[in-house]
Amino acid sequence: MRGKEITDLFISEENKLWISTDDFQTGLIVVDFKDGSFEHMVAKNGIPGYISRNRIHQIYQDQFNTIWMPIGRGGVTRSEYLRK
Numbered sequence: 001m002r003g004k005e006i007t008d009l010f011i012s013e014e015n016k017l018w019i020s021t022d023d024f025q026t027g028l029i030v031v032d033f034k035d036g037s038f039e040h041m042v043a044k045n046g047i048p049g050y051i052s053r054n055r056i057h058q059i060y061q062d063q064f065n066t067i068w069m070p071i072g073r074g075g076v077t078r079s080e081y082l083r084k
Contacts, residue, residue: 010059012067020056020069027054028069052077 010018017031027042028051043054053071060068068078 007056008058010061012061013065018059018067020059022055022057025054027051028056 005022006019007022008018008020010020012018015033017033019029019031021027021029025042027040029038029040031038041051043051051069051071053075055071056077057070062068066078068076071077
């Protein structure tokens with residue numbers, strides 16, 4: 001992620017590290033501490049469970065384990081990716 005601005009680091013209830021960026025191409029990186037794997041998530045509009053924009057400002061998790069992310073211009077995206 002050289003040269004990319006990290007906007008938030010968040011450890012979810014599932015013990016996964018979410019790394020958000022302020023970059024149009026990077027999106028999110030999700031690291032699983034249990035097995036050391038990671039997933040690079042980029043915007044896929046209209047596909048449930050994926051983010052709707054790549055510029056993520058912050059990351060929150062609600063009591064239902066849904067991940068919420070403010071995306072700029074007053075928008076918000078959510079991901080139920082980790083609810084399995």
